[in-house]
Amino acid sequence: MSPPVFESQMIYCEGSPTDIVPKICAIRICHLPDCKNYDDLHKCAQCGAAMYCSKTCQRADWARHKPYCKLITAYPAGVDGVEAPFHRHLRLWAGRFHASLISATIIALQLKKQPSNIDTLCLVIILHPRPHPEAGSRFSFVSAVVMPKEDVMKTFVEGHAKQALNAATAGPNALEVHEQERAERKASTGGMEDCAVVFLIAVNAGKHPLPGDEKGAFL
DSSP states (O other): OOOOEEEOOOOOOTTOOGGGSOSEEESSOOSSTTOOOOSSOEEOTTTSOOEESSHHHHHHHHHHHHHHHHHHHSOOOOGGGOOOHHHHHHHHHHHHTHHHHHHHHHHHTTTTTOTTHHHHEEEEEEEEEOOOSSTTOOEEEEEEEEEEHHHHHHHHHHHHHHHSSSHHHHOSOHHHHHHHHHHHHHHHTTTSOOOOEEEEEEESOSSSOOSSSOOEEEO
16 A cells, blocks of 8 residues: 655745646655655564665665664663663654754755865754654654854763763763764775764653653763
8 A cells, every 4th residue: 555645835936837846745755765666665674764665675775774773773771771761762763864864964064065064063953752653753853053063072072971980981982983983984985975963862841741750862
């Protein structure tokens, strides 16, 4: 059964020809960027977030999808071996909307006009919980702001250090992990890919806060 389509409510600039505005849009399409099929989609058996129209597309997208699939399925458990529900919701949200996050980051940091912004700027996104039957959709967008990467990273690095008992138990901080990932990505792609910083901060507030004493989570 094909997924539903809806009449699009496009906003386009005055004077634009109406024939360039699509009349219907699929709610979900094949996860492979070059494929626009939306018929008979099947979820990735491991993460359940990505959807593909064929095994061929799934195999072709595996290299790109693999790190996000791992984010959803192989994340280490939290205190006492149990991951807090609020953090799990955020992790699943990040996995489901990673493609949109990539696009938003490129636009917000103006990386096409000024690629060097990836060295100095980052995107901070604030989310609030919302009720939703589907895992990975249990947050609503509140705000997004571009900030100096050094300031934001410093805040999280200092917070990480305060939570650790000593330097030996602290392990690599966020800044060190990020720079290591950047170096590895550049090396593996011959300098064609890089890693930007995006902080997802979910605050247990708004109209639908989760019950309990969880204040929030961040990725």
